[in-house]
Amino acid sequence: MLPFIFADTRMAPAGIRAVGSALADIGCEKTRLVLQQWNRRFRPSQMRLDGRIPDLFMVSSMGMHEAECKELVRDARRIDPEHRPLIIVGGSHAVYEPFKIFSADPEDPAGPDIAVTGEEFVFLSLLEAVLSVRAEGEPMRSAFARARDAGMLDEIPGLVYPLGERDGIAEKLIDTGTQRLLGDLDELPHPTLGYRLLEPPSRVATLASSALPADRVRRHTPLGSLVMTFGCKFACPYCPIPAYNQRQYRTKSPDRIADEMRRINREFGLRYFFGTDDNFFNDHGRALEIAETLARAKVGVRWGTEVTVHDTLKMKEHLPLMHEAGCRGLWLGVEDLTATLVKKGQSADKTTEAFRRLRDAGICPMPMMMHHDSQPLYTRGSDYGLLNQVRLLRKSGAVSLQVLMIVPSPGSKLYNETYTSGQVFDRVGGRRVDPYMHDGNYVIASHHKHPWKKQLNILTSYSYFYNPWWLLVALLRKTKVGDKPVSAQLFGMLGNSQNIRRTLGWAFRLMFRKIERLSETPASTIPMQSVEGTHSIYATPTVEITIDKAALLSASAPRVGSTEGAAR
Ligand code: B12
Ligand code: SF4
Incomplete structure (x- = not known):
C-alpha cells in the first residue's frame, strides 16, 4: 500500500x-x-x-x-x-x-x-x-x-x-x-558483507545451494538502505526514536559513508540509496561535512533521506551542495502544517519556503503528514483541513505524499495514554485489530464520533494528490527535478488502488459495526523482572526518560548507554 x-x-x-x-x-x-x-x-x-x-x-x-x-x-x-x-x-x-x-x-x-x-x-x-x-x-x-x-x-x-x-x-x-x-558507527561491520548473504527469491520452502550472486543483487534490491546517522533532537510525543537513541546523536564519518556507497555501487551495482536517518540535518555541521565529502568523492550515486522542515530551512543555503552530493529527494515530517498536533518548528510559510528551496536546488520534497482526530477534511478560510494542507503542499512543489493516521507507537510518550483513554480499538464488528493494521494506514485508534470519516479522509487526500489529471500536468510541465513527478504519480495511483482495496472495507466496518475498545496498555502476561529480581522496564510501560549523564556519548568511549531502567 x-x-x-x-x-x-x-x-x-x-x-x-x-x-x-x-x-x-x-x-x-x-x-x-x-x-x-x-x-x-x-x-x-x-x-x-x-x-x-x-x-x-x-x-x-x-x-x-x-x-x-x-x-x-x-x-x-x-x-x-x-x-x-x-x-x-x-x-x-x-x-x-x-x-x-x-x-x-x-x-x-x-x-x-x-x-x-x-x-x-x-x-x-x-x-x-x-x-x-x-x-x-x-x-x-x-x-x-x-x-x-x-x-x-x-x-x-x-x-x-x-x-x-x-x-x-x-x-x-x-x-x-x-x-x-x-557510539562510533564507523566500528560497524561493512554493509557489503550482508549483501553477499541474501537468499535468492524463490517459491520453495527450502534454501538454495548458494546465496544470490553479486551481479544479481541490484536486480532484486535496486534501493539500498544505508545507516548514516541515528537520532533526533526533537521530542515529538508520538515518536519513540529519541528515547530509543537515549537522546544521543550518532553518526558515521563522512569518509566511511562515501566508502560504503562506493563499494556497494562497485560490488553490486546499486545506484540508489535511502539513508535510514531519523533526521539527517539534525546536526548541521555534520550534515555539511557528509555532503561536502560526497560531493568531492563523486561516487555517482543518488540518495534520499528523512529531515525536518525546521532543519531544512536552517540548511537552505547548502541545498545546492546537497544536490551536488547526490541527494535527489528529502522526506520531511510535516505532520500538520499548522503545528496543532505537534510543534517542531513547522508552519505553512516555513514549509512552503523549504519546499521551494528544495525544488530550486533540484531536490524532490516528499512530505509526510499525520492525520488526527481534530483535523477535518476541509476548512474554509484556513489551512487546517487535511485537503487544504495537501493542496498547499502540492502547490509548493511536493512530489509525493504520505498521509498516515496517528496510531499508538510503543516506546513513545503518548503510548500509555492512547490505551488508557480508550482510544485504541480492540475489535470492530467482531473482527480483531491485528498487529499488521498498526501501520498507520488503518484507523485503529480514535476518539472521533465517526472514525470512518478519518479513514475516508486519508483515501480522499491520496486520490486528490495522485490522479490522471496531475499525471498529465506532470507530463506537460518541465521541472528542475526531472521526470520524478511523473513516476511518483504513476506509483502513487498504483499504490492508492491498493489502499482503496485494503482499507475501504475497513471504513464501512467502522461506519456500521460496533467498535470495542481497549482500556489497558499491552503488558506481559508472563511475569517479567530484571536480573536483580526487581521491576523490568517492560513490565509496566513508563514514559519518563532518565539518562545517566555520565554515560553520554564521547569519541573516546565508543560503547555507552544508559544504566538501569533508563530510556523507556
Ligand atoms: C528506514 C525506515 C523505514 C524505510 C525502510 C523500511 C525497510 N523495510 O527497510 C521505510 C520508509 C520504507 C519504512 C517503512 C515503514 N516503517 Co519504518 N523505519 C525506518 C527507520 C527510520 C530505520 C530502520 C533501519 O533500517 N534502521 C537501520 C538498521 C540497521 O537498524 P534496525 O532496523 O533497527 O536493526 C538493528 C536492530 O534492531 C537489530 N536487529 C534487527 N533485526 C534483528 C534480528 C536479530 C535476530 C537480532 C539479534 C538483532 C536485530 O540489529 C540491527 C542493527 O543494529 C526506523 C526508525 C529507526 N531509526 O530505527 C523506522 C521503523 C523501523 N519503521 C517503523 C514503521 C512502523 C514503519 C511502517 C509500518 C510505516 C509507518 N507507519 O511508519 C512502514 C513499514 C514498511 C515495511 N513493510 O517495511 C517503526 C517500527 C515500530 C515497531 N514497533 O516495530 C520504526 C522503528 C519507526 C518508529 N516508529 O519508531 N521504514
Ligand atoms: S522530528 Fe521525527 S524523528 Fe524527531 S522526534 Fe519528531 S517524529 Fe521523531
Whole structure:
C-alpha cells in the first residue's frame, strides 16, 4: 500500500543485513538472509545449509509483522529437539515489546529461546558468551542453556529470556536492561558483507545451494538502505526514536559513508540509496561535512533521506551542495502544517519556503503528514483541513505524499495514554485489530464520533494528490527535478488502488459495526523482572526518560548507554 509501495520488495532491509554483516565479519559466513517478501513459502523446519540444519535461526521483526514472526518461530520449533537451532528474535518489535514474542498460551507455547532488544553488538556479545562455554560439536542450544544458567547472559544489557517452565510456558521473563549503544558507527561491520548473504527469491520452502550472486543483487534490491546517522533532537510525543537513541546523536564519518556507497555501487551495482536517518540535518555541521565529502568523492550515486522542515530551512543555503552530493529527494515530517498536533518548528510559510528551496536546488520534497482526530477534511478560510494542507503542499512543489493516521507507537510518550483513554480499538464488528493494521494506514485508534470519516479522509487526500489529471500536468510541465513527478504519480495511483482495496472495507466496518475498545496498555502476561529480581522496564510501560549523564556519548568511549531502567 501507500506510502511505501514497492519499498518492501525492492529494498532489502538494513537491520537483517546488519546482523548478517556482523556474522560474516566474525567468520560465520555460512549465513543466509531470507526475506519473506522474496521467499514467501520458506519454512525454517525444512532449511538446510550444506546439508545441515543451521546452528542458529533468527528472526527480525517489526511490530506489524508479529504474526509472521511467531509463525516462523513456531515452525522452527517443529525441528526435533536434538537438532533444533538456537532461536533468537530481534528487530524493532523485540526492542519495544519483547514480551509479545513469548507465548503465555499452553495450547501454543511458541517462543524463541531469547530476544535481543538491542543492536548487532548486543547480539555479538550474546554469541560470545554462548561460544565461550560451548564444547566442540555441542549444539548451540545446550551451550546457551549453560551460559544462561551460569548467569553469563545477565552481564549483557539488551536481552530478554524465558526462565522456568510450567505447562510448556515460561514461568518468568528476565530482562537484562537497556542496551548500551555503540557510539562510533564507523566500528560497524561493512554493509557489503550482508549483501553477499541474501537468499535468492524463490517459491520453495527450502534454501538454495548458494546465496544470490553479486551481479544479481541490484536486480532484486535496486534501493539500498544505508545507516548514516541515528537520532533526533526533537521530542515529538508520538515518536519513540529519541528515547530509543537515549537522546544521543550518532553518526558515521563522512569518509566511511562515501566508502560504503562506493563499494556497494562497485560490488553490486546499486545506484540508489535511502539513508535510514531519523533526521539527517539534525546536526548541521555534520550534515555539511557528509555532503561536502560526497560531493568531492563523486561516487555517482543518488540518495534520499528523512529531515525536518525546521532543519531544512536552517540548511537552505547548502541545498545546492546537497544536490551536488547526490541527494535527489528529502522526506520531511510535516505532520500538520499548522503545528496543532505537534510543534517542531513547522508552519505553512516555513514549509512552503523549504519546499521551494528544495525544488530550486533540484531536490524532490516528499512530505509526510499525520492525520488526527481534530483535523477535518476541509476548512474554509484556513489551512487546517487535511485537503487544504495537501493542496498547499502540492502547490509548493511536493512530489509525493504520505498521509498516515496517528496510531499508538510503543516506546513513545503518548503510548500509555492512547490505551488508557480508550482510544485504541480492540475489535470492530467482531473482527480483531491485528498487529499488521498498526501501520498507520488503518484507523485503529480514535476518539472521533465517526472514525470512518478519518479513514475516508486519508483515501480522499491520496486520490486528490495522485490522479490522471496531475499525471498529465506532470507530463506537460518541465521541472528542475526531472521526470520524478511523473513516476511518483504513476506509483502513487498504483499504490492508492491498493489502499482503496485494503482499507475501504475497513471504513464501512467502522461506519456500521460496533467498535470495542481497549482500556489497558499491552503488558506481559508472563511475569517479567530484571536480573536483580526487581521491576523490568517492560513490565509496566513508563514514559519518563532518565539518562545517566555520565554515560553520554564521547569519541573516546565508543560503547555507552544508559544504566538501569533508563530510556523507556
Ligand atoms: C528506514 C525506515 C523505514 C524505510 C525502510 C523500511 C525497510 N523495510 O527497510 C521505510 C520508509 C520504507 C519504512 C517503512 C515503514 N516503517 Co519504518 N523505519 C525506518 C527507520 C527510520 C530505520 C530502520 C533501519 O533500517 N534502521 C537501520 C538498521 C540497521 O537498524 P534496525 O532496523 O533497527 O536493526 C538493528 C536492530 O534492531 C537489530 N536487529 C534487527 N533485526 C534483528 C534480528 C536479530 C535476530 C537480532 C539479534 C538483532 C536485530 O540489529 C540491527 C542493527 O543494529 C526506523 C526508525 C529507526 N531509526 O530505527 C523506522 C521503523 C523501523 N519503521 C517503523 C514503521 C512502523 C514503519 C511502517 C509500518 C510505516 C509507518 N507507519 O511508519 C512502514 C513499514 C514498511 C515495511 N513493510 O517495511 C517503526 C517500527 C515500530 C515497531 N514497533 O516495530 C520504526 C522503528 C519507526 C518508529 N516508529 O519508531 N521504514
Ligand atoms: S522530528 Fe521525527 S524523528 Fe524527531 S522526534 Fe519528531 S517524529 Fe521523531
